[in-house]
Amino acid sequence: MVPTKEGQIVKFHSPLADENPDQQYVVLEIKEDGERSRVDIKALNTGLSFPPVNTVLLSDLEVIEVDTSDLTGHIVTINKSDFSQVVGKVIKVSEQKINLDLSKGIHGVETNVWLTILDDKGNEHMGTLYVTP
Structure with a gap:
């Protein structure tokens, strides 16, 4: 494509x-x-x-498709569906390979990579990867 x-x-x-x-x-x-x-x-x-x-x-x-499995174990920021952001350790990647879509956000880059993370209190959160400088 x-x-x-x-x-x-x-x-x-x-x-x-x-x-x-x-x-x-x-x-x-x-x-x-x-x-x-x-x-x-x-x-x-x-x-x-x-x-x-x-x-x-x-x-x-x-x-091309990008391999997202390397994100497991990394500390990242995600955007949740309620428009909040959470920082935590990646415990699950929804898709192993994905056609990555990047767009400029206010203070970083928004992606279409769906992740499940574990925050510092042990709570699980699901959202899209948000990359900050």
């Missing part, structure tokens, strides 16, 4: 011989222009403090 909005995680469907076929990117901006639509992307997990932003053809990319 070709990316349709900012925040999607993508990779090249046919990487060049000298490119890492597993390299993942986040879509920063889509510039619609018919068959020549372009997209600004930034590489993930490069180890660079400021990875470069590249502009490529939209048709060269595909949206």
Whole structure:
């Protein structure tokens, strides 16, 4: 599936011989222009403090599923359905693989990753992962 909005995680469907076929990117901006639509992307997990932003053809990319099982055991913030936020340790991930959807929140990034966490009082809470700087 070709990316349709900012925040999607993508990779090249046919990487060049000298490119890492597993390299993942986040879509920063889509510039619609018919068959020549372009997209600004930034590489993930490069180890660079400021990875470069590249502009490529939209048709060269595909949206990929992200493995969320690595979140188990980490301390995170979630947004609950009652609009409250809770911090706790991840004890369950609803889906092991997901087409990650990111959007800018007021003080962080909202996701579509559903988690169950255990707060410091031992109470379970369910909600979506909220990433803060």
